[in-house]
Amino acid sequence: MLGAFVGLLSSSFILELTSVATMFFLAAGSMAASCAFLNYYLEDSIQPDPEMVHRQLREIFRLSHLSDLLKTFFKKRSAYDRGIVWLTIAVGVVTVLGAGGGTVFFLYTRRVFAWTIQDYTIWQAVELLSIVAGNVIGISLLKTLLKLPDVWLALLSVMNYAIDALIKGLARHGWQLFLATGVTPLKATEGAALMAICSAIIPSGEIAKFYSIAMAMTNTVSLASAPLFTYIYNTTVATEPEVFNFVASGIFSINVIFVGIIAVLMRKRRTTQITPLFDQDSEIVT
Numbered sequence: 001m002l003g004a005f006v007g008l009l010s011s012s013f014i015l016e017l018t019s020v021a022t023m024f025f026l027a028a029g030s031m032a033a034s035c036a037f038l039n040y041y042l043e044d045s046i047q048p049d050p051e052m053v054h055r056q057l058r059e060i061f062r063l064s065h066l067s068d069l070l071k072t073f074f075k076k077r078s079a080y081d082r083g084i085v086w087l088t089i090a091v092g093v094v095t096v097l098g099a100g101g102g103t104v105f106f107l108y109t110r111r112v113f114a115w116t117i118q119d120y121t122i123w124q125a126v127e128l129l130s131i132v133a134g135n136v137i138g139i140s141l142l143k144t145l146l147k148l149p150d151v152w153l154a155l156l157s158v159m160n161y162a163i164d165a166l167i168k169g170l171a172r173h174g175w176q177l178f179l180a181t182g183v184t185p186l187k188a189t190e191g192a193a194l195m196a197i198c199s200a201i202i203p204s205g206e207i208a209k210f211y212s213i214a215m216a217m218t219n220t221v222s223l224a225s226a227p228l229f230t231y232i233y234n235t236t237v238a239t240e241p242e243v244f245n246f247v248a249s250g251i252f253s254i255n256v257i258f259v260g261i262i263a264v265l266m267r268k269r270r271t272t273q274i275t276p277l278f279d280q281d282s283e284i285v286t
Helices: 002-017 020-041 050-060 063-074 081-103 105-112 117-145 150-170 175-183 190-201 204-236 243-285
Strands: none
Touching: 002 020, 002 117, 063 204, 081 105, 081 150, 081 190, 081 204, 081 243, 105 117, 117 150, 117 175, 150 175, 150 190, 150 243, 190 204, 190 243, 204 243
8 A cells, every 4th residue: 555655646746757658667667576575585385286286277267166156156045145245246346336437537637627647646645545544543443442343334435435426526626526535534445344244154165256256246347337437428528527426426325225235134134043042042941
């Protein structure tokens, strides 16, 4: 996160002082240095066997793995577990879809607020810092002191997404974008919160498969989100360029409904688990 923050702050100024080629050369050099550090200074806790590596590479392309993923996804589960798992994946998919507005957001700020690249990258750095602070301080406060359940933390996060996009759509001055960032610091916490819920529901042997399904579906949706918002922006830019922000807010609002349903299912799940224990205790007393 520190590297991303420094990169956002410095990239536009480096571009202004040098050239595009120089900026990308520095970026490539930074990534090469990171790879070298990982290779030479971090010890791997597992020493791979060359034969095992070759065998695992062959296993990657087996279609049976895809069949196992589909069986895991559609597997019948008890006590509302399957609905919770499906809705968790749906929240991730909707979040990625709504985030597609970021692909045209610089064009929007340049047109409406006359922002330069420096203004935009500074705002991005402030937004990143706000999210990091919100995740670290907010989660520590809400989870440790207030004992807030994971599902309510996820609900606050998706509400932050919807409010953030709404304020951006209503903004008429550049400082209002910084306001939107400041009042919605809990963005990007829903993923960890919902994954924590699912890790307690899904058997340990299926967690990796669940993560694979979630990543595959979100990455697939990201291919459609950018063209969707590009089309919306190009269609409305001449009259109402802020429309795509309202579309994003509406998409994020769907997640509020999804997380609300997850909260209801979690409550019903606890009820169904407590009732058999109560019945068992009654039989023992009798």
